[in-house]
Amino acid sequence: MNILVTGGAGFIGSHLCDSLTAAGHNVTVVDNLVLGKVENISHLLDKDNFKFIEADILDTPVMEGVFREGKFDMVYHLAANSDIQKGGRDPLVDYTLTFNTTFAVLQLMKEHEVKKLFFASTSAIYGETSDCLTENYGPLQPVSNYGAGKLASEAFISAFSSTYGIQTWITRFPNVVGERFTHGVIFDFIKKLRANPAELEVLGNGEQCKPYVYVKDLIDGINFVIANSHDRFNVYNLGSDSRTKVKEIAAMVIEEMGLDAAIRYTGGDRGWVGDVPEFRYDLSKVNALGWSAPHDSNASVRLAIQKGLGK
Amino acid sequence: MNILVTGGAGFIGSHLCDSLTAAGHNVTVVDNLVLGKVENISHLLDKDNFKFIEADILDTPVMEGVFREGKFDMVYHLAANSDIQKGGRDPLVDYTLTFNTTFAVLQLMKEHEVKKLFFASTSAIYGETSDCLTENYGPLQPVSNYGAGKLASEAFISAFSSTYGIQTWITRFPNVVGERFTHGVIFDFIKKLRANPAELEVLGNGEQCKPYVYVKDLIDGINFVIANSHDRFNVYNLGSDSRTKVKEIAAMVIEEMGLDAAIRYTGGDRGWVGDVPEFRYDLSKVNALGWSAPHDSNASVRLAIQKGLGK
Numbered sequence: 001m002n003i004l005v006t007g008g009a010g011f012i013g014s015h016l017c018d019s020l021t022a023a024g025h026n027v028t029v030v031d032n033l034v035l036g037k038v039e040n041i042s043h044l045l046d047k048d049n050f051k052f053i054e055a056d057i058l059d060t061p062v063m064e065g066v067f068r069e070g071k072f073d074m075v076y077h078l079a080a081n082s083d084i085q086k087g088g089r090d091p092l093v094d095y096t097l098t099f100n101t102t103f104a105v106l107q108l109m110k111e112h113e114v115k116k117l118f119f120a121s122t123s124a125i126y127g128e129t130s131d132c133l134t135e136n137y138g139p140l141q142p143v144s145n146y147g148a149g150k151l152a153s154e155a156f157i158s159a160f161s162s163t164y165g166i167q168t169w170i171t172r173f174p175n176v177v178g179e180r181f182t183h184g185v186i187f188d189f190i191k192k193l194r195a196n197p198a199e200l201e202v203l204g205n206g207e208q209c210k211p212y213v214y215v216k217d218l219i220d221g222i223n224f225v226i227a228n229s230h231d232r233f234n235v236y237n238l239g240s241d242s243r244t245k246v247k248e249i250a251a252m253v254i255e256e257m258g259l260d261a262a263i264r265y266t267g268g269d270r271g272w273v274g275d276v277p278e279f280r281y282d283l284s285k286v287n288a289l290g291w292s293a294p295h296d297s298n299a300s301v302r303l304a305i306q307k308g309l310g311k
Numbered sequence: 312m313n314i315l316v317t318g319g320a321g322f323i324g325s326h327l328c329d330s331l332t333a334a335g336h337n338v339t340v341v342d343n344l345v346l347g348k349v350e351n352i353s354h355l356l357d358k359d360n361f362k363f364i365e366a367d368i369l370d371t372p373v374m375e376g377v378f379r380e381g382k383f384d385m386v387y388h389l390a391a392n393s394d395i396q397k398g399g400r401d402p403l404v405d406y407t408l409t410f411n412t413t414f415a416v417l418q419l420m421k422e423h424e425v426k427k428l429f430f431a432s433t434s435a436i437y438g439e440t441s442d443c444l445t446e447n448y449g450p451l452q453p454v455s456n457y458g459a460g461k462l463a464s465e466a467f468i469s470a471f472s473s474t475y476g477i478q479t480w481i482t483r484f485p486n487v488v489g490e491r492f493t494h495g496v497i498f499d500f501i502k503k504l505r506a507n508p509a510e511l512e513v514l515g516n517g518e519q520c521k522p523y524v525y526v527k528d529l530i531d532g533i534n535f536v537i538a539n540s541h542d543r544f545n546v547y548n549l550g551s552d553s554r555t556k557v558k559e560i561a562a563m564v565i566e567e568m569g570l571d572a573a574i575r576y577t578g579g580d581r582g583w584v585g586d587v588p589e590f591r592y593d594l595s596k597v598n599a600l601g602w603s604a605p606h607d608s609n610a611s612v613r614l615a616i617q618k619g620l621g622k
Contacts, residue, residue: 088474091421091467095414099463103406110402127469138449141469141544148470152410152463156402158438158452159459163399163584233452273474 002026004072004114006057006105007079009036011180012120012173015219016076017041021050023223028070030063032056034097035082040180057101067112074116077105080149083183084124087145088274098149106160115165117157118226121172123211123237123279125151134282135172135235144274161233169226174239174281177304178215185246185271186301189253190308193261200254200261203271206247209278213239214300217293224291236286242297243280246271249301256305313337315383315425317368317416318390320347322491323431323484326530327387328352332361334534339381341374343367345408346393351491368412378423385427388416391460394494395435398456399585409460417471426476428468429537432483434522434548434590436462445593446483446546455585472544480537485550485592488615489526496557496582497612500564501619504572511565511572514582517558520589524550525611528604535602547597553608554591557582560612567616 003020007013008029013036020027021044028051029041044050055062057079081087081097102119109117124147125140126133142148154170161168181187193200213221221238229236247263254261270277283292295303314331318324319340324347331338332355339362340352355361366373368390392398392408413430420428435458436451437444453459465481472479492498504511524532532549540547558574565572581588594603606614 091414091418091471095467103402107402125466128473136449138447138451139546140449140451140466141473142466143470143473145467145470145474148466151466155436155451155453155459155462155466156406156456159454159456159585160402162439162452162454163456235450274470 001073002071003028003074003076004070005029005076005078006101007031007036009033009038009041009052010078010082011182012176012215012218013078014040014180015215016078016222017044017050019219019223021047025049027051028053028066030055030057030066031079035182057104060104063104063108067108072114074118075105075109075114076118077102078120080120081146084144084146084274085272088272091145094145094149098146099152102153103156106156109166110160110164115167117166117168118222119153119157119168119170121154121170122147122150123172123174123281124276125154125172126279128276130278132280132282133237135237135285143276146274158233168233169229170235171222171225171238172236173218174211174213176215176218177212177300179307181304181308185249186253186304186308189250190257193253193257193259197259198261200250200263202246202250202263202265204246204268204277205265206245206250206263208246208270209243211240211243211281212297212300213293214295214303217295217300221286221291221293225286225289228289237281237283238286239281239283240293240297240300241281241283244297244301248298252302253305256309312384313382314339314385314387315381316340316387316389317412318342318347320344320349320352320363321389321393322493323487323526323529324389325351325491326526327389327533328355328361330530330534332358336360338362339364339377341366341368341377342390346493368415371415374415374419378419383425385429386416386420386425387429388413389431391431392457395455395457395585396583399583402456405456405460409457410463413464414467417467420477421471421475426478428477428479429533430464430468430479430481432465432481433458433461434483434485434592435587436465436483437590439587441589443591443593444548446548446596454587457585469544479544480540481546482533482536482549483547484529485522485524487526487529488523488611490618492615492619496560497564497615497619500561504564504568504570508570509572511561511574513557513561513574513576515557515579515588516576517556517561519557519581520554522551522554522592523608523611524604525606525614528606528611532597532602532604536597536600539600548592548594549597550592550594551604551608551611552592552594555608555612559609563613564616567620
């Protein structure tokens, strides 16, 4: 297939490109390199079935040309803001990078009659609840502009899919960890401990408890869902039904770095405004389809720490 | 209170203005008169506690001035596209008029620290399902760009409410009928029968079955919900748990017009792409709060026909 990956130079996007090029697809990446990095895809640049275009998805004239020339069978839309805290400080960040990019991609797909779409969604659309989250959970009340931008994206994807006949796969990610990450708790802890090996500041009380998934497992799950679900509109939670506390992550990072750092908690039940301190995934839908993550949440975190330390 | 009503010259907005001015509030209406009409509010223009500003909500410099001068305690945000079929032909209509207007209002409220919001939402956010719709229903998979624009609005409203402390009331309307309507099945039938009293063309097979609510009942419900629910984020379905078939509406219009017209069905289970042919509301949440609509669905339709005919 001729495939467009938006945000393909990013953390998750670049792993997806590894997988899609290895499977023999013709892959075009569009990335504006604001969050993505050429280093993430430099090993793919000399492949015949891989093409990188540095462009902004909101640059309509350029994107018209990309779609005209690419003759895409399918779009994997991953381009988005990935810094939830930044989006909380300025709502325009997620309005523009998380939502408007999606609407632009949908308009391009409609005009150029591309009929298959994968969309990278998130647990953040569910908002803050201690209930176990199934794909049919309601109400959907996101507490971050990032979650809002993703839910707004899902809303228009649903309407476009129905109105213009676009077969769609949406997978909702929990926290994703592993090689090439650029933000998040593990990344932050390693950075902080390199700056000060004696003490680690942890935002919140350390009791925040969420599922983590290793990025290569996530890519495996995405491929599995697309290959094995055949409705017009397919939605799956992906990840792990096990969870890891932030205090456990702190301990693992300190251990893997061979340090004896003291942990200082800033207090409060969450890291920042818009953070969801706790959630729980029901993965019975994707399990029933035949997939479960090779690593549980703790093993994913451990692996990501080791990869982050270059082990 | 100092209140801003966006879309206040529209069908539902103008009835809301009647109610809010009668209750003694200082009401400012912003409407660009693309869908709204001055006639709808002309009887309010000489009141001391009513002010009309012809402006587009997306005109940021003008709206900055409106907010600076208005010192609003609360915003009732009703401005939106109301023509679902038009939105299906061009997705930019609902992107711009239904969603971007909401985002603009939220940004203005954040900047000017307005802490109370009412939002007019819709059954269209739920998509197409024969299930009975509670406020916690999931999945939310709108089939029209209008429904998508409203769900996208709810998503950012949820995040702004949580992040910036805006107390919010969202009510989700079914089909609303009554004086001043500008579109919809009753409006269309009267118009068609005035042009040709011998035959009425009905889109679909006439079996489409939905709840209808009389506009003044709806306004009563909105006021009741705002007065009696006190959470930070309050969501209620409003309307009737009874329903009316399109073929029954056709018969009632013909009867009220004193005609003997033949009905010709265009066939198919729905009126147009993006139409939801059937839905059912669970109103137990608003009933438990102490409100139910004075007129059921059939009585609302009958009343709206009579008002539409100037009876």
